[in-house]
Amino acid sequence: MIQFRDVTLIYPRGPGVFDIDFYVDIGELVFLVGPSGAGKSTILKLIYMDLMPQSGEVEVNGFLTHRTRRRYVPYLRRTLGLVFQDFRLLPDRNAFDNVALPLHIVGLARHEIRERVYSALEDVGLGERTHHYPRELSGGEQQRVAIARAIAKNPAIILADEPTGNLDAATSLEILDLLTFLAEENGSTVIVATHDYTLTSRKKGRLIEINEGRLLD
Amino acid sequence: MINKFLYLVTEGIRALWRTRLPMVGSTLTIALTLVIFGGAYIALSNFDRATRRLQTQYRIDVFFDPLLTNQEAFQVYQRLKDVEGIASTEFISKERAADIFEREFGEDVMEVLGTNPLNTGAIVLVARGYRTVRRINRIADEITRIPSVDDVAYRGELVRLLERYLQFAVYSGLGFGVVTLLGAIFLVSNTIKLSIYAKREAINILHLLGATRKFIRFPFMVEGTLQGLLGSALAVGIVVGLLDVANYILEQFVLYRIIRPPYLVTGLVIMGIMLGSIGSSRGIRKFLTPRALKAAT
Ligand SMILES: Nc1ncnc2c1ncn2[C@@H]1O[C@H](COP(=O)(O)OP(=O)(O)OP(=O)(O)O)[C@@H](O)[C@H]1O
Ligand SMILES: [Mg+2]
Numbered sequence: 001m002i003q004f005r006d007v008t009l010i011y012p013r014g015p016g017v018f019d020i021d022f023y024v025d026i027g028e029l030v031f032l033v034g035p036s037g038a039g040k041s042t043i044l045k046l047i048y049m050d051l052m053p054q055s056g057e058v059e060v061n062g063f064l065t066h067r068t069r070r071r072y073v074p075y076l077r078r079t080l081g082l083v084f085q086d087f088r089l090l091p092d093r094n095a096f097d098n099v100a101l102p103l104h105i106v107g108l109a110r111h112e113i114r115e116r117v118y119s120a121l122e123d124v125g126l127g128e129r130t131h132h133y134p135r136e137l138s139g140g141e142q143q144r145v146a147i148a149r150a151i152a153k154n155p156a157i158i159l160a161d162e163p164t165g166n167l168d169a170a171t172s173l174e175i176l177d178l179l180t181f182l183a184e185e186n187g188s189t190v191i192v193a194t195h196d197y198t199l200t201s202r203k204k205g206r207l208i209e210i211n212e213g214r215l216l217d
Numbered sequence: 218m219i220n221k222f223l224y225l226v227t228e229g230i231r232a233l234w235r236t237r238l239p240m241v242g243s244t245l246t247i248a249l250t251l252v253i254f255g256g257a258y259i260a261l262s263n264f265d266r267a268t269r270r271l272q273t274q275y276r277i278d279v280f281f282d283p284l285l286t287n288q289e290a291f292q293v294y295q296r297l298k299d300v301e302g303i304a305s306t307e308f309i310s311k312e313r314a315a316d317i318f319e320r321e322f323g324e325d326v327m328e329v330l331g332t333n334p335l336n337t338g339a340i341v342l343v344a345r346g347y348r349t350v351r352r353i354n355r356i357a358d359e360i361t362r363i364p365s366v367d368d369v370a371y372r373g374e375l376v377r378l379l380e381r382y383l384q385f386a387v388y389s390g391l392g393f394g395v396v397t398l399l400g401a402i403f404l405v406s407n408t409i410k411l412s413i414y415a416k417r418e419a420i421n422i423l424h425l426l427g428a429t430r431k432f433i434r435f436p437f438m439v440e441g442t443l444q445g446l447l448g449s450a451l452a453v454g455i456v457v458g459l460l461d462v463a464n465y466i467l468e469q470f471v472l473y474r475i476i477r478p479p480y481l482v483t484g485l486v487i488m489g490i491m492l493g494s495i496g497s498s499r500g501i502r503k504f505l506t507p508r509a510l511k512a513a514t
Contacts, residue, residue, distance in 0.1 A: 048425070050425075071429070071430065074424075074427045074428060074429045075427065076427075077424075077425065077426065077427030078426075078427035080427075082425050082426070088421075088422050088425065089422075090418075090419050090422060101422075101423075101426060102426045102427065104220075104221060104224045105423070105426055105427055105428045105432060106427075107218055107220070107221040108220070109220055110220045113220075149426075
């Protein structure tokens with residue numbers, strides 16, 4: 001569950017987002033679309049509380065921005081699965097260890113971690129590639145590892161910031177299908193930020209459009 | 218929970234391996250620091266023990282005119298009590314002198330010479346506040362000036378001088394030790410800094426995945442503490458090894474063994490761990506901040 005209430009954030013040097021007000025329900029699929037520089041990443045950062053609003057408030061899974069101290073932000077993030085354009089995998093760890101990382105952070109037992117990692121890698125079709133390092137995987141495969149990492153902890157919400165930005169058209173569709181399929185299976189809310197309108201037409205999800213820091217209705 | 222702990226310890230060891238070159242420098246500096254402090258501790262405690270045994274260094278043997286009878290000698294002995302800086306005195310009659318002679322040389326003078334030519338005299342122990350070369354000299358001079366005192370003998374001077382040199386060596390060694398100690402802390406925090414910078418992307422990712430500050434810091438603490446532990450292991454090896462070698466050599470010549478003072482090994486290990494953890498927490502405090510990480514990119 002995500003709620004923005006009249007959120008404004010202005011960067012010290014430059015624009016930001018203004019009077020953002022929207023609600024995303026549990027299990028929804030939402031496309032956050034808009035041209036480059038519109039403020040999509042900014043909104044996602046507000047959701048995972050990398051940024052805090054200057055006015056208004058954001059509520060995510062019961063965490064309220066104005067009541068959540070910095071040191072509790074990690075606990076919010078454990079309820080989220082994040083996927084980025086540049087994958088953000090640890091280059092010196094293989095697929096298995098990358099997917100295991102958030103589970104170690106949560107502090108699961110060893111055997112539980114093994115089980116979940118293998119099943120997550122299986123789910124994204126990389127059951128045979130568990131011991132490959134990121135440099136030994138294609139861009140699409142790396143993004144699958146990142147998706148496996150995001151879903152392994154059964155997050156309530158998955159946030160994907162241009163998840164297909166570095167991939168060709170065919171692979172992009174595969175990745176999007178995978179992401180939405182797994183999220184649906186899991187009952188997770190999904191927000192995909194993208195400037196690629198063709199992508200959004202492929203899936204029936206809600207569109208939230210943004211331009212120059214403001215939502216369009 | 219236990220799994221999380223093991224995971225983070227492993228992370229620390231990996232990090233240590235990655236920065237192994239600067240790590241060698243900091244580990245050696247820790248070892249050097251500990252060898253200096255361990256050596257000083259051994260030197261001081263051995264000297265302390267040696268001087269406690271060699272009470273004689275604060276003892277002045279006083280010999281009276283050999284022509285004095287016991288009774289006359291005792292009169293002279295009484296005058297010793299007026300001398301300032303004396304802790305205790307013991308009267309040595311002709312008979313007592315013969316006893317001492319027999320104990321030391323295994324011969325009875327009366328049997329050998331048929332007469333007792335030994336001097337009467339006294340044994341004087343210098344009071345605590347007067348145990349410096351100058352003061353003992355002054356006391357000895359004053360005793361010599363008493364009529365009928367023939368001679369005084371004391372060995373304080375040599376021991377005292379030795380003690381002075383040793384103290385000088387130990388304290389300048391410790392001064393140098395403080396410098397290497399600061400250097401060790403600096404070098405450990407430097408390896409931590411390198412390690413943090415090398416992993417700044419990973420630190421970023423960890424933050425995004427919901428890692429707490431503790432989780433992120435812990436491996437760096439392990440990394441620094443391990444450097445301390447390695448350094449202390451090295452230092453213990455060196456100190457204990459040198460001690461054995463020194464004792465082996467001493468054994469060939471004299472009947473003196475350098476003792477290993479209590480808690481030497483424990484002390485070195487604890488000090489090593491402390492150096493390592495102080496160094497790593499300094500590194501973390503200075504370089505694992507959002508601002509420092511941003512400045513590095
Ligand atoms: N740290 C920052 N400091 C100042 N301005 C920033 C900062 N981050 C982003 N901006 C500006 O805020 C606006 C919105 O940025 P944001 O990254 O949210 O856009 P976006 O919609 O994600 O764009 P893209 O599709 O290119 O990723 C842009 O004009 C950008 O230049
Ligand atoms: Mg963006």
